[in-house]
Amino acid sequence: MIAETGLAALWLAASLALLQxxxxxxxxxxxxxDLLAAVRPAAVAQGVLTAIAFALLIxxxxxxxMSVLLVATNSHSAKPWxxxxxxxxxxxxxxxxxxxxxxxxxxxxxxxxERALRRDTHMATLGGQAxxxxxxYAFLLFSSNPFARIDPAPADxxxxxxxxxxxxLAFHPPTLYxxxxxxSVAFSFAIGALLTRQVxxxxxxxxxPWVLGAWVLLTLGITAGSYWAYYELGWGGWWFWDxxxxxxxxxxxxxxxxxxxxxxxxxxxxxxxxxxxxAVVAFSMSMxxxxxxxxxxxxxxxxxxxxxxxxSFILGLLALYIGGALALFxxxxxxxxxxxxFELVSRETMLVINNLLLTVILGxxxxxxxxxxxxxxxxxxxxxxxxYFDRIAGPIALALMIAMAAGPLVRWRRDxxxxxxxxxxxxxxIALLLSSLVSALAWGRIGILPFLGLVIAGSVAVASLAPLWxxxxxxxPLFTYGMVIAHLGCAVSLGGMASDSxxxxxxxxxxxxxxxxETAGWQLRFLQIQPLAGDNWTALQADMxxxxxxxxxxxxxxxxxxxxxxxxxxxxxxxxRWDGQLYVVLGEEVEGGRWQLRIWWKPFxxxxxxxGIMIAxGGALALxxxERRGWLMKWRARAAA
Amino acid sequence: xxxxxxLFALIATPLAAQTALPPAPYxxxxxxxxxxxxxxxxxxxxxxxLTCQSxxxxxxxxxxxxxxxxxxxxxIMAGEQPEAxxxxxxxxxxxxxSYEPTAAPILWxxxxxxxxxxxxGVLLLRSRIKRKARS
Numbered sequence: 095m096i097a098e099t100g101l102a103a104l105w106l107a108a109s110l111a112l113l114q115x116x117x118x119x120x121x122x123x124x125x126x127x128d129l130l131a132a133v134r135p136a137a138v139a140q141g142v143l144t145a146i147a148f149a150l151l152i153x154x155x156x157x158x159x160m161s162v163l164l165v166a167t168n169s170h171s172a173k174p175w176x177x178x179x180x181x182x183x184x185x186x187x188x189x190x191x192x193x194x195x196x197x198x199x200x201x202x203x204x205x206x207x208e209r210a211l212r213r214d215t216h217m218a219t220l221g222g223q224a225x226x227x228x229x230x231y232a233f234l235l236f237s238s239n240p241f242a243r244i245d246p247a248p249a250d251x252x253x254x255x256x257x258x259x260x261x262x263l264a265f266h267p268p269t270l271y272x273x274x275x276x277x278s279v280a281f282s283f284a285i286g287a288l289l290t291r292q293v294x295x296x297x298x299x300x301x302x303p304w305v306l307g308a309w310v311l312l313t314l315g316i317t318a319g320s321y322w323a324y325y326e327l328g329w330g331g332w333w334f335w336d337x338x339x340x341x342x343x344x345x346x347x348x349x350x351x352x353x354x355x356x357x358x359x360x361x362x363x364x365x366x367x368x369x370x371x372x373a374v375v376a377f378s379m380s381m382x383x384x385x386x387x388x389x390x391x392x393x394x395x396x397x398x399x400x401x402x403x404x405x406s407f408i409l410g411l412l413a414l415y416i417g418g419a420l421a422l423f424x425x426x427x428x429x430x431x432x433x434x435x436f437e438l439v440s441r442e443t444m445l446v447i448n449n450l451l452l453t454v455i456l457g458x459x460x461x462x463x464x465x466x467x468x469x470x471x472x473x474x475x476x477x478x479x480x481x482y483f484d485r486i487a488g489p490i491a492l493a494l495m496i497a498m499a500a501g502p503l504v505r506w507r508r509d510x511x512x513x514x515x516x517x518x519x520x521x522x523x524i525a526l527l528l529s530s531l532v533s534a535l536a537w538g539r540i541g542i543l544p545f546l547g548l549v550i551a552g553s554v555a556v557a558s559l560a561p562l563w564x565x566x567x568x569x570x571p572l573f574t575y576g577m578v579i580a581h582l583g584c585a586v587s588l589g590g591m592a593s594d595s596x597x598x599x600x601x602x603x604x605x606x607x608x609x610x611x612e613t614a615g616w617q618l619r620f621l622q623i624q625p626l627a628g629d630n631w632t633a634l635q636a637d638m639x640x641x642x643x644x645x646x647x648x649x650x651x652x653x654x655x656x657x658x659x660x661x662x663x664x665x666x667x668x669x670x671r672w673d674g675q676l677y678v679v680l681g682e683e684v685e686g687g688r689w690q691l692r693i694w695w696k697p698f699x700x701x702x703x704x705x706g707i708m709i710a711x712g713g714a715l716a717l718x719x720x721e722r723r724g725w726l727m728k729w730r731a732r733a734a735a
Numbered sequence: 736x737x738x739x740x741x742l743f744a745l746i747a748t749p750l751a752a753q754t755a756l757p758p759a760p761y762x763x764x765x766x767x768x769x770x771x772x773x774x775x776x777x778x779x780x781x782x783x784x785l786t787c788q789s790x791x792x793x794x795x796x797x798x799x800x801x802x803x804x805x806x807x808x809x810x811i812m813a814g815e816q817p818e819a820x821x822x823x824x825x826x827x828x829x830x831x832x833s834y835e836p837t838a839a840p841i842l843w844x845x846x847x848x849x850x851x852x853x854x855x856g857v858l859l860l861r862s863r864i865k866r867k868a869r870s
Contacts (some may be wrong), residue, residue, distance in 0.1 A: 144774045178805075314745055325793065327790075329794030329795070331791070331794045334789065334790065334791075336789040336790075337789065338789075354792055445741070446860060447860070450857075450860055452858040453856065454849070454852045454853055454856055457848070457852045458848060458852065461845065461848045462845070465836075465845050467841075469841050469842075472841065474839075474841050475828065475830065475831040476830045476837070476839075476841070476842065477783050477828060477830070477831050477832070477833060477834045477836070478834070478836050478845065479781070479783070479789075479791070479834025479835070479855060480780065480834055481780075481781045481835035481836075482834070482835065482836055486848075486849050489856070490849070490853075523821070546739070600764070600765070600776070602765050603764070604764070609775060664796070671806065680795075681763060690763050692763070696811060708765075
């Protein structure tokens with residue numbers, strides 16, 4: 095009964111989306127207020143229905159209802175409750191239902207909370223949101239029904255991929271999807287504005303909080319995913335340029351560019367066409383990513399079950415929506431007046447440089463990700479991986495960091511090159527100081543990119559604080575703090591990346607209990623190996639006493655064996671200190687009672703994710719600051735009246 | 736239930752150990768010379784694990800990745816240059832094994848992409864700002 099109710103809720107939501115689409119477009123076109131009055135309730139009801147369907151699927155997983163095909167193929171009654179719960183979206187159908195739910199709830203939020211947008215644009219935006227939702231409802235209902243039954247029901251399920259059985263599964267996919275799919279709102283805003291020809295500063299001010307919100311969640315989702323891969327895969331890597339990671343990076347790059355161009359549009363009424371284009375591109379990248387991951391043309395831990403008809407279905411949706419949006423763009427953008435002009439030395443120019451570099455990186459990541467597919471069509475299998483992306487996108491990203499440091503120090507409208515270079519004097523001095531310091535410390539031992547990374551991270555960190563220099567800190571607006579913290583976060587993260595690739599010490603040993611291993615100033619005493627059993631796994635655990643100087647700590651790297659499906663995973667032991675992380679992995683037993691151990695000392699590696707959190711926090715503060723100012727102004731206006 | 740699982744683990748461990756045959760002595764053993772080890776490691780990070788899902792052999796548990804790591808370390812120790820080893824691996828397994836795209840003509844557009852994109856962007860930017868500065 096639960097499954098059938100869920101399916102009914104989905105069908106109802108899909109019908110409401112169709113109704114919403116028709117009402118919005120007929121209403122806006124014919125200017126019929128009575129039709130438009132029903133658009134917002136339809137959007138809200140749709141959001142509620144998708145949320146109900148999703149909650150029901152969670153309930154089926156929690157109860158381990160094996161008569162539901164999806165539960166039977168992806169869950170197991172012996173799993174801990176957290177993984178029954180989070181396992182709901184650890185499969186193709188469940189994750190697509192999460193996608194549709196986020197889309198529905200985001201549409202409901204736009205219906206309920208958007209007040210700044212002109213009414214006809216608001217309605218057209220909701221129509222756009224309904225149009226894209228419809229395609230994904232169709233995909234879910236016709237080719238990925240999460241509520242399908244199986245008869246007879248099996249005695250127990252096939253279980254969840256053990257790599258996914260981690261608290262990370264409860265956090266990473268939902269946050270990522272909130273950001274990923276949240277960008278659909280920006281897409282719908284662009285459609286709405288093109289339809290009503292309202293591409294102006296007030297439109298940008300209305301769109302900005304939605305873009306910021308999605309971007310914050312996307313940032314958090316990517317950061318969480320990176321840390322999860324880092325500790326779960328057991329080799330100390332935190333970014334693999336895996337196509338699936340690229341699929342989440344591309345919308346982030348587009349959203350970051352959009353975030354900055356929408357500010358130019360809101361402040362100076364410039365970059366109109368470009369901003370609308372970016373809003374279309376950002377969500378298009380989300381859809382391209384989903385196609386790459388879900389179609390099964392790429393193999394990855396994210397790829398779940400592979401089914402070619404699904405691939406063609408998503409490809410069809412992609413062509414329809416991206417093609418449709420671009421056609422609308424081409425048709426209507428001629429009517430959008432050029433924005434205000436701007437000077438060479440101005441904040442606007444710096445933000446255009448930011449957009450240029452971000453877009454070039456986005457283009458390169460896209461080309462690099464798709465290239466192997468294209469050459470395969472010509473019968474030539476190639477790989478494009480870390481060496482390409484590091485070498486090609488790395489230098490551009492470093493240039494972007496420098497632009498990021500300088501940008502906030504340049505005034506809007508017009509500034510003088512001489513004054514700007516004076517403001518950059520201190521960061522430049524720091525850069526010189528750092529280069530000589532790093533050269534003296536590690537010349538010849540580290541590559542050119544890590545070297546530049548360290549130097550640029552240090553000087554950009556200082557420069558990003560400069561906008562607060564000589565300001566009354568109590569009267570500085572919250573969004574300025576947001577920008578400073580986000581930019582500082584970029585520098586912190588870059589510092590962590592550069593430090594990890596420059597200074598990591600690796601030690602591979604085969605050791606016997608009783609042995610002591612020394613590496614990078616650490617002493618590890620291998621105490622013993624013992625068996626251990628969890629809810630649905632057994633493990634061999636090494637107990638190791640670790641000390642640097644002073645007190646010792648005991649850590650427990652494990653090698654886990656899961657019965658359903660039969661898999662083994664390694665659970666790394668991580669010891670976090672202020673200056674880095676000790677990363678210990680227990681491998682297989684080798685001859686002579688010795689065990690293979692992999693030990694890394696990674697100086698300041700944690701800065702990578704700390705920086706990611708700072709970036710998201712900065713975005714959240716900026717969002718709060720803008721919104722609060724809006725509330726304050728409204729409140730004052732009301733008090734005055 | 737836990738007992739059954741424990742039993743399973745006891746059976747599974749020796750099975751897992753057997754797949755490590757034939758022995759690959761340098762799969763997880765570093766070279767004594769740190770400079771050589773750095774060279775070997777840098778190469779491993781750019782070689783694809785053929786039995787995995789987009790991982791390099793430097794971070795894979797697969798036994799084939801271990802064999803390839805061992806091969807690379809042994810060849811580096813014997814004085815071979817990393818690029819020669821890469822060429823040998825490519826001859827054996829095809830271009831697919833190298834994460835670093837080769838200079839094959841089919842890959843020229845890939846290497847040209849950054850220049851083309853940056854060039855286009857700068858042209859666009861220059862024309863815009865010039866025009867705007869004049870007005």
